[in-house]
Amino acid sequence: MIQLHVSDDILTGYAAGSLDEASNLFVASHLTLCPHCRLVASKAEALGGYLLDSLEETSVSPGMMASVLGHNTRSPASRPFASNVRQELPDPEMRARESILPAPIREYVGSDFDQLQWKRLAPKVHQITVPMKDTRAQARLLRFQSGITVPLHGHNGRELTLVLTGSLCDGDTTMRRGDVSETDEQTEHQPFAGPGEDCICLAVTDAPLRFKGLFARMLQPLFGI
Numbered sequence: 001m002i003q004l005h006v007s008d009d010i011l012t013g014y015a016a017g018s019l020d021e022a023s024n025l026f027v028a029s030h031l032t033l034c035p036h037c038r039l040v041a042s043k044a045e046a047l048g049g050y051l052l053d054s055l056e057e058t059s060v061s062p063g064m065m066a067s068v069l070g071h072n073t074r075s076p077a078s079r080p081f082a083s084n085v086r087q088e089l090p091d092p093e094m095r096a097r098e099s100i101l102p103a104p105i106r107e108y109v110g111s112d113f114d115q116l117q118w119k120r121l122a123p124k125v126h127q128i129t130v131p132m133k134d135t136r137a138q139a140r141l142l143r144f145q146s147g148i149t150v151p152l153h154g155h156n157g158r159e160l161t162l163v164l165t166g167s168l169c170d171g172d173t174t175m176r177r178g179d180v181s182e183t184d185e186q187t188e189h190q191p192f193a194g195p196g197e198d199c200i201c202l203a204v205t206d207a208p209l210r211f212k213g214l215f216a217r218m219l220q221p222l223f224g225i
Helices: 008-016 021-033 035-054 066-070 081-088 092-097 103-109 214-223
Strands: 117-121 127-128 138-144 153-154 159-165 168-170 173-175 180-183 198-204 209-211
Touching: 008 021, 021 035, 021 103, 021 159, 021 198, 035 198, 103 138, 127 209, 138 159, 173 180
Parallel strands: none
Antiparallel strands: 117 127, 127 138, 138 198, 153 209, 159 180, 159 198, 168 173
16 A cells, blocks of 8 residues: 655646656656546645636637647656556556556656666666656666665655555564655755665656765766666
């Protein structure tokens, strides 16, 4: 059972379409696994629709609709709740179990888990950078062998982490499939992959990390983390 959910402000931003592309992918992936957050996002979307319907009509120029549509270049997983989550219905829990990767991630990487081409970050640590047109934030899949500890680090911005398989331990908290973590500039931590299977996560960052160790800081420019 999922214990750690996406915060209400991020879900509201997702329903409103105001998040960056990588964060939208993160939320869409979590929603395919989490009935609780799907319900919250659906209510936020319904509220937004009600508020729009309550606005007074304003006349616009004939070419405005074409102009708006011409600027809508977002990919499928970056669109609001209806288009990127309902593809998993009517039974998203059953569909999600068919693959480690939720459907929104599969759309971006172009393959299922068994066909992924991992790149080595460090001994027993691998990553795949998820391509984004929107450069405000980065998304990457991270794979940690069981027992591996992430170097001690802080943050220059926000980091969102979604566990897809295995477990990730951070202090007294253990995150498993579907659980999320939100950290910011106030956070300094050293999570590690729990026992059993490898831990695979989707991580979204909008600024480089602040590694404490010299070796990690030297390697940081090579991997863009």
